[in-house]
Amino acid sequence: MTHEREADVVVIGAGLGGLLAAAQFLRRGRRVVVVERLAHPGGRFTAKTFQGAQVSTGAVHMLPFGSNGELAGMLRLLEVPHRVHDAEVFASFHVRGRQYVCRSVLQLAGVLGPRQFAQLFRLGGEMLFTHPSAEERGQSFAAWLERRIARRRSPELYAYFERMAHFALSVDLPDVAYPEIVEITKNMLRYGAPGIVDGGCAALTGELERRVVADGGEVRLLHDVLALAHENGAVAGVRVRDKATGDETLLRAPLVISNIGPAATRRLANLGARETAGAAMGAPSAVTTRERGSAAGDDGHTPLAPAVDGASEAPRAHGQRREASGLKVHLLSDVSIIPHKGIMYCLDTERIAGIVQPTNSDRRLAPPGKHLLITHQLMRSDDVNAERAAARADLRRLFGADFGTKVTILTMSQYRGEWPVNRAMQGEDVSPETELAGLYLVGDAVKPSGYLMVEGVAQSVNWLLDVLDGSSPAHRRAHTPPKPANRRALHWLVAPPPPHRDV
Numbered sequence: 443m444t445h446e447r448e449a450d451v452v453v454i455g456a457g458l459g460g461l462l463a464a465a466q467f468l469r470r471g472r473r474v475v476v477v478e479r480l481a482h483p484g485g486r487f488t489a490k491t492f493q494g495a496q497v498s499t500g501a502v503h504m505l506p507f508g509s510n511g512e513l514a515g516m517l518r519l520l521e522v523p524h525r526v527h528d529a530e531v532f533a534s535f536h537v538r539g540r541q542y543v544c545r546s547v548l549q550l551a552g553v554l555g556p557r558q559f560a561q562l563f564r565l566g567g568e569m570l571f572t573h574p575s576a577e578e579r580g581q582s583f584a585a586w587l588e589r590r591i592a593r594r595r596s597p598e599l600y601a602y603f604e605r606m607a608h609f610a611l612s613v614d615l616p617d618v619a620y621p622e623i624v625e626i627t628k629n630m631l632r633y634g635a636p637g638i639v640d641g642g643c644a645a646l647t648g649e650l651e652r653r654v655v656a657d658g659g660e661v662r663l664l665h666d667v668l669a670l671a672h673e674n675g676a677v678a679g680v681r682v683r684d685k686a687t688g689d690e691t692l693l694r695a696p697l698v699i700s701n702i703g704p705a706a707t708r709r710l711a712n713l714g715a716r717e718t719a720g721a722a723m724g725a726p727s728a729v730t731t732r733e734r735g736s737a738a739g740d741d742g743h744t745p746l747a748p749a750v751d752g753a754s755e756a757p758r759a760h761g762q763r764r765e766a767s768g769l770k771v772h773l774l775s776d777v778s779i780i781p782h783k784g785i786m787y788c789l790d791t792e793r794i795a796g797i798v799q800p801t802n803s804d805r806r807l808a809p810p811g812k813h814l815l816i817t818h819q820l821m822r823s824d825d826v827n828a829e830r831a832a833a834r835a836d837l838r839r840l841f842g843a844d845f846g847t848k849v850t851i852l853t854m855s856q857y858r859g860e861w862p863v864n865r866a867m868q869g870e871d872v873s874p875e876t877e878l879a880g881l882y883l884v885g886d887a888v889k890p891s892g893y894l895m896v897e898g899v900a901q902s903v904n905w906l907l908d909v910l911d912g913s914s915p916a917h918r919r920a921h922t923p924p925k926p927a928n929r930r931a932l933h934w935l936v937a938p939p940p941p942h943r944d945v
Contacts, residue, residue: 445691449475452680452693454667454710455701457485459885459899461650463699465520466903468657475693476654476661477682483661484647485701487896494809496642496800497772497853502816503800503807506610506894507629508637513900517646522653525640527803529784532635536840537598537789543782550602553789558599561591570628574621583607583623584615601789608795608820609787610894611868612766622869625892633897638783638803670698670711676879677711699906701885704872711878766867767821767858769793769829771837775813776848778802779841791836793819793829815849821856830854868894874906882906 451467453460456478464474482488486500496503505513509526517524534543535553542553551559565587578586583603593600607615610626639646651661664685671678671692679694700707771794780786780799787796794817801813808814817837821829833854834845841849866872866887874882884906889898 445689447475447691447693449473449693449695451475451697451699452477452695453699453701454680454707455485455885456480456483456651456661456663457701457885457899458487458647458650458896459888459902460485460699460701461647461654462516462520462900462903463701463884463906464654464659464661465522465650465657466907467697467699468654468659469520472697474654474659475695476659477665477667477680477693478661478663479666479685481664483651483663484644487643487899488647489642489644492772493774493852495772495774495812495814495852496644496807498643498770498816500857501643501896502770502798502818503638503642504798504895505637505639506897507633508635510634511637511897511900512633512893512904513896514637516900516903517650520650520653522646523649524646526637527640527783528637529635529782531782531784533784534780534782534786535602535789536786536791537601539790541780541786554598554602558596561596561599562602565590566627569624570631574624578620581620582616583618583620586620587615598789602787605787605789605795608768609785609818612768612818612820613867614820614822617867619869622891626868626894629892629894629897635784638798638800640804642800642804642807667702667710670707670878670881672711672878672881675877677881696880698881700881700883703885703887704866704876704883707876707881707883711881713877765858767856769819769821769826769833769854769856771817771833771854772852773815773817773837774808774850774852775815775844776811777844778813779815779849788836788840791839793822793832794836794840795819797840821858826856829856871898874902874909882909 450472451464451474453464453467453474453476456476460476460478461483464476467474476483478485484499489496489498489503491497505511505526508514508528510528514524514526530545532544532546532549534541535550536542537553542549544550544553550562554562568590587600587603591599604615607613607618607623611618654661662682662684665682666685668681668683668690670680671694677696677698679692680698681690681692683690700710702710778799780797780802783802785796785798788794797815797817799813799815801808817833819829819833819836822832823829834851837845837849837851869891871889871891872883872887874884874888876883884899884902886895886899886902888902888905890901890905893901
């Protein structure tokens with residue numbers, strides 16, 4: 443049986459971007475219907491309970507910019523109850539067989555030693571206080587870095603940059619443009635410490651779903667999107683099917699927001715694949731862009747949106763570019779491994795780039811008496827078994843005899859350019875606009891330059907609102923708060939800035 447239903451806005455996908463977009467349109471008095479194929483909301487920003495632990499579906503229960511970031515700011519605006527436990531340290535580093543905890547950037551001297559620390563300050567000054575030259579705008583970060591330091595002579599410093607890229611971006615240094623790293627670094631220092639969400643990702647997306655429903659929105663779970671209806675170059679609605687009953691409904695709406703990635707959206711609209719490209723609004727990156735996959739089963743079709751002018755030479759040859767990929771391990775530990783709420787970067791491992799211990803912020807994320815650890819590493823090969831074996835070897839290196847006894851593996855999962863993260867590599871993001879009037883994109887393929895993970899998802903929604911309101915990218919975006927002042931980054935030289943209040 444086929445039904446019809448009128449709405450002002452249909453949102454495809456109840457992931458973080460879809461729920462944020464729905465909540466924003468409800469604030470504007472629109473009738474909103476959210477359609478989700480799974481039995482739960484949250485997508486890649488939620489968790490499943492497994493053996494008493496909150497196993498994250500994509501993210502690591504973390505907001506990269508903590509309570510001062512754009513996601514937390516949007517949650518406050520939407521009056522979504524949440525609490526973020528900000529890291530009280532800059533980071534810690536496992537190197538030379540021990541862990542160094544650094545409350546400030548200056549304490550990195552104990553990790554790197556005087557010579558490499560001086561190099562770090564020189565490189566940091568160049569990155570933060572000079573604009574990339576025309577040549578640098580076309581360089582990968584690896585090419586830029588290797589002209590300034592020798593990996594053999596400065597192994598810990600090179601590993602410092604490498605592990606941060608692996609952990610935060612899921613790409614290697616040759617695969618991300620130098621200007622994009624500059625923007626990320628500035629944002630990390632301006633916004634401050636990352637934070638762990640109280641209750642984990644699932645608690646936050648659960649509260650966001652409740653906000654959408656309380657404001658009059660409809661969330662249809664277990665509904666497949668069959669096709670996008672469009673007429674004369676404009677979207678007309680979405681045809682969906684209830685998985686439980688088999689009933690089909692045409693949700694008629696002049697505005698459709700897709701949170702499932704450019705390639706999957708193109709297929710639903712039956713637009714076919716073509717050689718288009720996309721880039722983040724205002725991005726300094728000189729990377730030529732191709733879509734790197736979206737939802738599960740993506741075939742790598744290129745994005746809907748055209749490229750922003752200014753893209754030129756890619757860091758790697760187009761056909762050689764690696765897609766974002768990674769392997770994540772959840773572990774349960776009888777003992778506390780990381781003595782703070784931030785990230786421990788691993789500089790003396792073969793694969794694992796970093797580890798977080800979310801139970802330092804919320805013990806409910808693991809069974810009583812246990813700690814939850816989450817490791818992340820770059821996939822350096824297509825051999826999943828070899829990558830898993832490398833992860834186990836690193837865990838033995840890190841934990842010694844405790845691995846397999848006091849520290850045990852709970853789950854191991856991998857991804858490559860699609861579910862559960864990174865529909866577009868960092869700095870290769872597309873515009874929210876598409877060739878169909880009324881059809882727009884949000885999500886991690888639409889993040890503006892310099893914004894990581896879920897911060898980029900929140901910014902994609904801000905960007906969409908700006909596009910709809912006619913804000914010029916050349917001016918400060920109306921819905922995107924101005925970045926914190928540069929001087930705020932100076933706090934990290936000596937001590938982290940104080941956290942913002944919880945909501």
